[in-house]
Amino acid sequence: MMLGVVVGCFLLLITAESGLGQNDTTTTTSTTPPTSGGSSSVPTTTLSPQEECMQNNKSCADCLKFAHCLWCFQDNSCKQYPVGHILPRESDCPLDQARWGICSVNFKILIIAMSCVGGVIILLITSCCIYCCCCRSGKGKKRFMADEAKYERQKEERKRKSEERRSERKAKTDEIRRKYGLVKDNPYSRFDADA
Numbered sequence: 472m473m474l475g476v477v478v479g480c481f482l483l484l485i486t487a488e489s490g491l492g493q494n495d496t497t498t499t500t501s502t503t504p505p506t507s508g509g510s511s512s513v514p515t516t517t518l519s520p521q522e523e524c525m526q527n528n529k530s531c532a533d534c535l536k537f538a539h540c541l542w543c544f545q546d547n548s549c550k551q552y553p554v555g556h557i558l559p560r561e562s563d564c565p566l567d568q569a570r571w572g573i574c575s576v577n578f579k580i581l582i583i584a585m586s587c588v589g590g591v592i593i594l595l596i597t598s599c600c601i602y603c604c605c606c607r608s609g610k611g612k613k614r615f616m617a618d619e620a621k622y623e624r625q626k627e628e629r630k631r632k633s634e635e636r637r638s639e640r641k642a643k644t645d646e647i648r649r650k651y652g653l654v655k656d657n658p659y660s661r662f663d664a665d666a
Contacts (some may be wrong), residue, residue: 524549531574542570560580 518526524540527533527549531542535547541552543564552571559569565580595618626661648654 521551531570534568535545535572535574538572540576544568544570557659 474655505659520537520539523537524534527536527540534542539552541550541553541559541564542548543550545564545568553563558566563569566582569578570576583600640653645654
């Protein structure tokens, strides 16, 4: 599978390099002898992509110099790439006989290599999603448990401090009552004093 990925990437690079820097139209110039006015006119003719491909019908290397040309080994001809279709049709040239970008790689190998690259990319995306959803959730659960324990500790600390403040207030209140003789040590003390 890795070999397919490497081959696919290599093919893409070669295809990109062969298409770069190539002119899609070639101009042919012809000079005419100067006219009586002393100026020379240089008419230029532009070849259509179809004519340009037919003109480079000598070999596969000559044909594939232009990105819009397709070499077919079935009839050893250079044709214009069928722009309306992603892949050449069987009527244009069979896939195992068609070459584009590089002479040594046919369209069947190119399709297989691109499928391998696409499969690897889908596999990587799927494994990343699985890792993020499943493996990272365990860390989130641990973090939640740690936060929960911290919250419980804080709750116990607040409760303890509240109890301490309550006992301090009670001690101060009792001290003030003793100072002014309002101590209620025995609820029946006043009743006994009256008797």
